[in-house]
Amino acid sequence: MDTNERIWAALRANGLPSASQRDADTLGQGWSARREAFLMPTNARIRDLIIEHADLLREADFPAPLRDFCAHVASCEALLAESEEGGAGVGKRPATHIRHPGSDFVQYVCLSFAQLKGEQQRLLSAQSW
Template sequence: MNTLIVTVGLALVGYLATYLNGVRLAQRQARLARVNLQLSDFYGPLFALMEANSRTYDSFSERYARPDGRDPFDHDIPPTEHELAEWRTWATTVFIPNIQAMRDVVVTKADLLIEQEMPAALLQLCAHVSGYEITAARWAQGRYEEHLSVVSFPGRELRDYTRERFTRLKKEQAVLLGQTATEGRRPRLLGRP
């Protein structure tokens, strides 16, 4: 009788351990799938667009810098007509499409946010884009009295936000994949450390 009780007890413990391990693995897989989706559909595109936009703006600012090194919109002397025409070209060709793409990521993929509420930098981004859309519409009509959005771009806040969240999710992804910090994304070969 004792043998039967021990056998049944061991079988139950084994079943329970297998069940709990299966639940843990399923939760880990679900978390990995969510992190992958957050990286591929939200934070990855947002980070890439933000970095591209920042670097392009830095190039514009460097190219059209005043003698003191500041860009034409961050200066006591107003921009010249040539500088304003160049700004309209850069804005309509590069900056506005980039920020519209960022806004579209935020609006269509907000369910992938890490936070429970929409961060202020993302709300500011959406408002900034709307402000530029009206400015660009005026440019299309030949009206050039305004050259900036009525809402300022949350540059530093948005850059810090996207970089920190992207980096955090990449680290979590590595942990979920069982990679160490030194391994990074390097593929492991069988039989090799």
């Protein structure tokens, strides 16, 4: 996940339009190439890991930040497939149908990981060798 956050920060620092100005027209082909080459492969892998290991989640229900992230990735995949099939061209479609959950997702993942590592350390410390 850190990889995508770093790429995203670099794209914003190098002229990616603000969220309110972002659509297929303002992003252009350069955005599509970056999304397909850098962001989507990692996003798809993160989504797959979430789904494959959902049984390890602490919550009884699937957490909203994870659900929103998975929906965002599916939305992007649908738009990419549409583009590959010669569907709506640039300027006639949104950058995505479902927005990335942003900081809610990042915070959830970071907090959950920290809690998991804390629990792991507690269990290892309590274990008698």
